[in-house]
Amino acid sequence: MSNIIDKIKSKIHALIFWQSPIGDFANKMYDLKLFYKYSFKKSYTKSKESEIAYLTKQYHIVEKGLALPNPRLGFGKEKINLLLKKSIEYKEKYGEDQLVQSIKNCLSEYLEFNKLNNVKIESEYFESISKFTGSNQNQIKEGGTKLINKEDLKNITNINFENFVKSRFSIRDYDHTDVDLEIIKNAVDIAKHAPSVCNRQSWRAHVYKEKDQILPMLKIQGGNNGFTDSINKLIIITTDTKAFTTLESNQLYIDGGLFSMNLVLSLHSKGIGSCCLNTCFPFTSEKKVKKIGEIPNNEKIIMMVGVGNLKSNYKVAISKKKALTEIIRIH
Ligand SMILES: Cc1cc2nc3c(=O)[nH]c(=O)nc-3n(C[C@H](O)[C@H](O)[C@H](O)COP(=O)(O)O)c2cc1C
Incomplete structure (x- = not known):
């Protein structure tokens, strides 16, 4: 009996929060409320x-x-x-x-x-x-400017970036070995060099290694059916609403997206496979994920990234890219 009641409840919840204008409105209101609760106005700061x-x-x-x-x-x-x-x-x-x-x-x-x-x-x-x-001497320079030499830079940028970027695919079939946490830490450390609005670096990377946390969050995410078990570690990217002024609500997603891209490429550079997983779910699901993942309320979830070690051979979706002419507009 309780099973049937749960099923009915879940159907009603889905109807309201996934499929109705009321749900759309409630989801937008949640984002707005969250943002206005923690963001700051001009020089006025709350935390x-x-x-x-x-x-x-x-x-x-x-x-x-x-x-x-x-x-x-x-x-x-x-x-x-x-x-x-x-x-x-x-x-x-x-x-x-x-x-x-x-x-x-x-x-x-x-x-x-x-x-x-x-x-x-x-x-x-x-x-x-x-x-x-003050005298401010004998300190490592942490702010101001630094000089870059174009010739020195050539040695660093002399990589086949095109091949590197084109060899990254979303992977949904990993081997079942453990991904070394140190590699993930290092990838996050590299990803933090993404640009951000006024260098505010609002991003956080929550890394989960225990299945009893990973599996219920993946279940809520819902877009990983068929490869849930092969995901070895889960990263949830968030941005801190406290880092933004009330006018900057879109920056949550822009900075969070830039960081996520850097992270996925960093993982790729280390031979770790990944698949971005959308978090376009109702606020009720976001709240559940935050609870399971111990994510503070002031953070906005940007996306999940499932990671795993590469198999010797693995299949990926081609995910055909659009022609350049469809994307570029030279004015
Ligand atoms: C924010 C975001 C969310 C995504 N969510 C899912 C998802 O839930 N499940 C999935 O299998 N793939 C997901 N993907 C992967 C896309 O399907 C994939 O990036 C796209 O098809 C392009 O393929 P590629 O990454 O191999 O170039 C997501 C990608 C992004 C950027």
Whole structure:
């Protein structure tokens, strides 16, 4: 009897949340509510994570300004004054961490740039920056700019990227050996070099190795029928809503997608197979996955990635790509 009731409940749930306009609306409202609960407005910050995101965004304005061909002398006074005020408050609250160090490095370079260009450095504005940065010597440079040599770069970029990218396929048939966690860690470490809005790096990679966590989450995902058992580890990519301002809700998906692509390519470079798995499910399923996967509520799930070691020979779907002419529009 209870079995029948469960089946009816699940049918009703599917009808409402997967197939009706009410469900569509509820799902959108969940995303909106989640985003507005944790994102921040301009300089107003609600959590340490948002403060870090805000300061990263603010000091990145200075470092990217310094990387321009002809930075304007004394540029960004208003923004830098705000950065200074917020950095001092942050330092008082949380102490001198790597973020503070990066800001100091960046502002030191800003001072140096103005000094070299004979901008009058004694003004109150420059003095307040100098007071914050201190002598700032003997530190590894974590913020500001660095010089890249085109010739040096040639040795690094001299790989057959086209062949590399074209040899990656979504794999749905792995061998049944364990994927080395260290390789996954290393792939995530590489993937973090993806670009992100104002360098905020909101992404998280939750890695699961235990079947009793992996299987129920894959069941909810639903797009892995037929290869569920061969998935050895599961990665769930999320982005932290606390890293964004209220205007940036689309960045959750953009930054999360860029990171995911980098991760899949990193895994490929290490000979690990992967298959992206969509998380386009109702918010009720997202909540269940978050519970099983111990994912904090402020994170938005972007996608799952199933991984496994490669078999000596494996079949993949061709997944024919569109012709270039269908994609490119030269204006
Ligand atoms: C965000 C995302 C979600 C996906 N979800 C699924 C899925 O649920 N199940 C599946 O078998 N493949 C899934 N795929 C894999 C796609 O089917 C695959 O990337 C596409 O056909 C192109 O093939 P390729 O990856 O081999 O180039 C997903 C891919 C992406 C990018």
